[in-house]
Amino acid sequence: MTLNRRLFLHTATAAALAAPAVLADGHGKPRVLVIGGGPGGATAARYIAKDSKGAVAVTLIEPSRTYFTCFFSNLYLGGFKKMDDLGHSYGTLAAKYGVNVVHDWAVGVDRDIKSVRLASGASLPYDKLILSPGIDFIEGAVEGWSLATQNAMPHAYKGGSQTELLKAQIAAIPEGGRFAMVAPPNPYRCPPGPYERISMVAHVLKATNPTAKIIVADPKSTFSKMGLFQEGWADSYPGMIDWIGQEFGGSNVSVDAEAMTITIDGEETKVDVCNVIPAMKAGHIAEMAGVTDGNWAPINPADMSSKADPDIYVLGDAANQGDMPKSGFAANSQAKVCANAVRGALTGSKVFPAKYTNTCWSLIDTDNGVKVGATYEATQVKIAKVDGFVSSTGESAELRKATYEESEGWYAGIVADTFG
Amino acid sequence: MHVRPSIATLAVIVMASVAWSCVAHAEARAGKRGDADAGARIFTQCKGCHEVGQGAQDRIGPHLNGIFGRKVAAHDGFWYSQSMTRAGHDGLIWTAKTLDAYVENPRALISKTRMSYGGMPNPQDRADLLAFLRMFSDDPANIPEAAPTVQGADHDISPDTRALVGDAELGEYLSSACVTCHQIDGSVQGVPSITRWPTEDFVVAMHAYKSGLRLHPVMQMMARRLSDEEIAGLAAYFKDLD
Ligand SMILES: Cc1cc2nc3c(=O)[nH]c(=O)nc-3n(C[C@H](O)[C@H](O)[C@H](O)COP(=O)(O)OP(=O)(O)OC[C@H]3O[C@@H](n4cnc5c(N)ncnc54)[C@H](O)[C@@H]3O)c2cc1C
Numbered sequence: 001m002t003l004n005r006r007l008f009l010h011t012a013t014a015a016a017l018a019a020p021a022v023l024a025d026g027h028g029k030p031r032v033l034v035i036g037g038g039p040g041g042a043t044a045a046r047y048i049a050k051d052s053k054g055a056v057a058v059t060l061i062e063p064s065r066t067y068f069t070c071f072f073s074n075l076y077l078g079g080f081k082k083m084d085d086l087g088h089s090y091g092t093l094a095a096k097y098g099v100n101v102v103h104d105w106a107v108g109v110d111r112d113i114k115s116v117r118l119a120s121g122a123s124l125p126y127d128k129l130i131l132s133p134g135i136d137f138i139e140g141a142v143e144g145w146s147l148a149t150q151n152a153m154p155h156a157y158k159g160g161s162q163t164e165l166l167k168a169q170i171a172a173i174p175e176g177g178r179f180a181m182v183a184p185p186n187p188y189r190c191p192p193g194p195y196e197r198i199s200m201v202a203h204v205l206k207a208t209n210p211t212a213k214i215i216v217a218d219p220k221s222t223f224s225k226m227g228l229f230q231e232g233w234a235d236s237y238p239g240m241i242d243w244i245g246q247e248f249g250g251s252n253v254s255v256d257a258e259a260m261t262i263t264i265d266g267e268e269t270k271v272d273v274c275n276v277i278p279a280m281k282a283g284h285i286a287e288m289a290g291v292t293d294g295n296w297a298p299i300n301p302a303d304m305s306s307k308a309d310p311d312i313y314v315l316g317d318a319a320n321q322g323d324m325p326k327s328g329f330a331a332n333s334q335a336k337v338c339a340n341a342v343r344g345a346l347t348g349s350k351v352f353p354a355k356y357t358n359t360c361w362s363l364i365d366t367d368n369g370v371k372v373g374a375t376y377e378a379t380q381v382k383i384a385k386v387d388g389f390v391s392s393t394g395e396s397a398e399l400r401k402a403t404y405e406e407s408e409g410w411y412a413g414i415v416a417d418t419f420g
Numbered sequence: 421m422h423v424r425p426s427i428a429t430l431a432v433i434v435m436a437s438v439a440w441s442c443v444a445h446a447e448a449r450a451g452k453r454g455d456a457d458a459g460a461r462i463f464t465q466c467k468g469c470h471e472v473g474q475g476a477q478d479r480i481g482p483h484l485n486g487i488f489g490r491k492v493a494a495h496d497g498f499w500y501s502q503s504m505t506r507a508g509h510d511g512l513i514w515t516a517k518t519l520d521a522y523v524e525n526p527r528a529l530i531s532k533t534r535m536s537y538g539g540m541p542n543p544q545d546r547a548d549l550l551a552f553l554r555m556f557s558d559d560p561a562n563i564p565e566a567a568p569t570v571q572g573a574d575h576d577i578s579p580d581t582r583a584l585v586g587d588a589e590l591g592e593y594l595s596s597a598c599v600t601c602h603q604i605d606g607s608v609q610g611v612p613s614i615t616r617w618p619t620e621d622f623v624v625a626m627h628a629y630k631s632g633l634r635l636h637p638v639m640q641m642m643a644r645r646l647s648d649e650e651i652a653g654l655a656a657y658f659k660d661l662d
Contacts (some may be wrong), residue, residue, distance in 0.1 A: 021655065047596070329600065336596040350591045357600075359638055373638055375645050387644055388638035402509045402610075406601075406638075409610030413601045 029057040030346040033126040034284055035106045037062030037090060040132030040316030040331035043418045047339035049097040055347050059100040059124060065089065067419070068159035070190065071277070071328045072411055073393055075363055077156075077167050078200030086159065092420035109289035111309055128342050131291070131306075132315040133283025133332065134158070135189050138295070141279035142182055143254035152257040154272040156197075157189065169273045170201060176211040177272035177409055180262045182253055183218040184277045187296075189317050189326045191224035192372070196362040199229065202237040204364055215271070216243045217264045219251035224325075225362060225372055231393045232364035282318035296320035301378035302354055303341035304334050313338045322382030323374075330358045335416055354378040361407035367397070369404030454544075459552025462545050468533070472556050481535060487514050488557035492530075495659050503532035503612070519553070521544050528576060528624035529633060531617075541576075551604040558610040577627045582620065584652040591657025594650055597642070604661065615661045622655035 034045045037060055049058040066087045074241065075081040093099040102124075108117040115125045137155065139146060145153060156166040173179060179201055183194045198216060205212045222245075223229075231243050244250040249265025255276060261268050265282030280296035281287075291297045293304040297314040298307040301322060306312040315338055316331030325328045337354040344351035359373030463472070469480035476483035482498040493500040493508035500508070507530055512518060522529045523541040523546050538548050595604075598614070606615040614622065628634040629643035630651075646654070 015474060164573070224661065332600060340593060350589065352590065355594070355597060357597050357642070359601075371638070373641060375641055377645075387641050389641055396509075398509045399511065402506065405610035406612070409603075409608075410601050412607075412609050413599060413611065414602050416605075417596075417599050 029055065030127045031057045031059070031125060032130065032262065032342060032346070033124055034058065034132065035062075035116065036132040036134060036316075037064070037067055037101075037284065038132055038134055038316060038331060039328040039418050040318075041130060042067070042090070042093060042132075042232040043332045043335035044130050044132065044313075044315060044339045044342075045099045045330045046093055046097055046418065046420055047336055048343055049093075049099045051339065051349070052343050052347055054098060055341065057100070058098070059102060060090065060093065061102050061104055061118065061124075062090065062107050062182075063103060063105050064160075065103055068163070069328065069415070070157065070159045070163075070193075071414075073156070073159060073163045073201045074193065074196045076163060077170065077197060078203045078363065079362065080200075088415055088418065088419045096420050108287075109285070109312075111312070114311065126311075127346060128311055128313065129289075129312045130315060130338065130342070131283075131286050131289060131297070132316060132335070133285045133318050135280040135282065135317045135326075136284050137278040138281050141184075141357050142276050144256050145182075145276045145278060149257035150359050151278045152260070153255060155277050156276050157193075157280075166273070166275060170204060170388045171208075172387060173209055173212055173272045175209055175225065176213075177209070178213050178215065178269065179205070179273045180215045180217070180269070180271040180275070182255065182262070182274070182278075183216055183220065183223070183250075185219045187326060188277070188280045190360070191327075192229075192360055192362045193323050195223055195225065195229045196364075197275070198241060198243075199232060199236075199362070199364045202233065202240050205240065206237055212240075214241045215262070215264075215269065216241070217250045217253045217262065218243060218245050219253075221246040223388065224360075225370055227393055228370045228391055229362075229364065232368060232370075236365040236368070253327075259263045280317075281299060282314075286314060286318045293320075301381075301383045303351075303378075304338040305341070313342065322376070323385040324356060324358055324376055324383050325360065327358055327360050328414060329360065329410075330356070333357050333417060356383055359410070361403065361410065363404060363407070367401040367404055369400055369407055370395075370405070371403055383407070413420050436540065454547035454549070454551030456548070456551040456555055458545075459548035459550065462540075462549045463552055465540070466537075466549075469537075472553065476556075484553055484554045485548070487519070487559070488516070488554055490514050490557075492518075501530070501532055501534040503530045504534070504612075506612070507634070516550060516554075517551055517575075523549065525576050525624060526558070527621050528628050531621055531625050532612075541571050575628075575631070575633060577624060581627070581648050581652075582623065584648055586619070586652030586654070586656030587649070588652065588653065588656040588660065591653035591655070594646070594654055595657050598654070598658075601638075606661075617655070617657050617659060619655040619659050622658060623651055626651045 032048055034041045044062040045058050048056055066089055069086045072081050072086055090101045094101045105119040106116050107119050114121045117123050154162045154166045156162040202214055244264055252265045253262045254316050255274055261270050262274055266270055281296050282292050286292050286297045289310055291308045297319050299314050299319045304313045304315055306314050315334045317326040334357045341351055356376035359371055361371045363369050370391035372390040375386045376383045377386050470484050471477055471479055472484040476485050478498050482495040491508050492512040493504045523540050526533050526535050526537055601611045602614045606613045626643050629639040
């Protein structure tokens with residue numbers, strides 16, 4: 001049982017570190033490298049830099065100069081937000097917290113000498129490495145789709161240009177035309193995301209192209225907040241959305257990007273837009289670092305450290321997070337637990353027990369917001385759910401509006417908490 | 421004083437006798453039953469701002485006819501504080517329990533309420549007052565509990581909990597789970613500000629979510645997993661933010 005041995009090794013190391021460890025032998029300040037500047041990575045970088053007050057050297061590796069959030073990108077599709085609202089720079093992390101932001105790709109991790117290789121050819125050494133690279137798509141997951149066809153059939157499941165492309169394609173749907181979505185199998189980034197997107201596309205079409213139709217091919221038989229979405233779709237967009245779940249052949253799908261067709265359970269349909277959201281796995285660099293097992297990276301629930309290497313931590317979507325969904329809220333929450341543990345290991349500061357939280361809001365129609373949330377704790381086996389709630393069907397319009405306003409407050413809050 | 425000494429009152433009396441054994445049981449736990457006549461005298465504390473009875477009108481505070489069973493801040497035409505309006509949107513209803521808690525310590529239930537009234541610590545006084553107010557809520561369908569009178573109970577937190585001195589370092593760590601929604605610079609956008617509050621207001625608010633007296637599901641969930649020490653720590657940390 002390799003896993004047990006690893007677990008044992010890790011526990012032993014953690015115990016050794018409990019005394020204020022001097023990891024920075026001979027090279028000054030202890031060094032933390034963070035790969036990926038999303039809500040996982042950027043939050044971890046900010047908290048370690050902020051709370052260690054300069055005692056830890058923090059470097060963040062992220063290719064983009066501006067991070068476009070996926071969260072609220074559906075609201076951009078629905079016309080509720082502008083692309084500019086979703087873009088955030090790393091300027092404050094550098095200027096206010098002293099994080100060394102390196103705009104480059106990490107292309108390899110050498111765990112034996114504790115060093116990360118960059119696309120530029122440079123190598124950066126670390127004492128602790130934090131991986132928060134988000135997701136990549138599994139090649140061949142949807143027959144007929146590959147990264148080479150992503151412009152004809154966008155996924156729009158990473159922020160920025162893909163989302164803009166999808167919005168332009170929706171605007172160009174001819175009168176009475178068709179929008180199709182291929183929804184992903186579990187587990188995937190943002191469980192309610194595809195269904196919030198369907199709501200937002202319907203919102204746009206209802207105003208501009210009311211005879212257009214939406215088809216969703218889904219490999220699942222149920223989905224997040226299903227009752228709430230279905231109630232909302234029936235109220236706001238009657239007759240527009242055809243959701244084809246697993247029982248009705250939703251998992252038996254292929255697409256043809258050249259002919260712009262989708263074939264569901266043997267029945268071929270010509271469509272004007274085809275939004276393919278394929279099955280997902282941890283961002284490639286996690287695999288290259290050798291910390292994945294299957295599609296995701298197993299972690300120790302108490303501090304988000306990798307089960308494969310006690311000096312590597314994996315946050316957010318890339319991690320196997322137990323009961324937590326893959327969300328920006330979750331990645332941000334895990335980053336703070338991890339930052340507390342990493343700082344403790346490197347500087348001897350006090351380490352508090354892990355508390356994790358998540359809440360995901362979705363907008364169904366104007367001023368009609370719903371939410372689902374939970375708290376989690378670290379058990380021996382996994383990050384386990386403690387407590388939770390979900391909005392109810394039939395709530396008052398006032399409450400739904402307050403819920404939407406709350407989500408806007410959350411967006412401002414998480415962005416400030418992540419990027420400073 | 422009696423506005424409509426109606427069928428409603430009779431029905432309540434009948435129901436009361438049916439429910440007698442459980443009332444008696446509750447009484448043993450929570451003190452004596454309310455006395456409406458005594459309550460009428462206690463109402464003088466409210467009279468400067470509230471009217472009740474025939475022809476009652478909104479003054480500094482809304483009139484209190486029909487208050488039992490009504491949604492919080494549901495009185496058309498009255499300008500409520502944002503805090504109270506929000507509690508109404510959350511679905512909070514005025515019942516014997518919520519009224520008792522509000523009168524005991526208004527800010528425990530509604531932090532930024534515009535009602536400048538210090539609170540009524542004596543449970544018997546509150547029971548009497550509510551027995552009096554109930555006479556002006558005449559639709560039994562709106563009245564959740566059967567007895568014509570109510571008992572005061574302690575909703576407010578114990579003196580020991582109140583006296584806890586918070587560890588701000590613990591509070592700072594825990595606060596990282598709050599600032600995703602509550603902006604640390606105190607700005608308000610869909611989510612209220614919680615920085616630089618008096619410690620006591622902060623603590624009673626958190627306990628009101630924890631006990632379920634306040635309804636918001638996210639906050640109930642957040643508060644339920646916090647110990648008394650952790651709540652005190654958070655209060656200490658958020659108080660001194662600049
Ligand atoms: C449509 C949609 C709606 C969503 N709505 C919500 C919502 O309402 N609420 C919510 O909480 N979540 C939502 N999410 C989910 C949320 O966006 C993700 O869960 C979150 O971004 C995960 O954070 P992360 O840090 O793990 O990864 P990411 O945010 O993906 O960040 C990873 C970063 O790593 C960088 N990177 C990757 N590989 C490398 C490498 N080799 N070298 C250097 N850098 C690298 C990438 O450029 C990227 O910036 C939504 C997602 C989608 C698609």
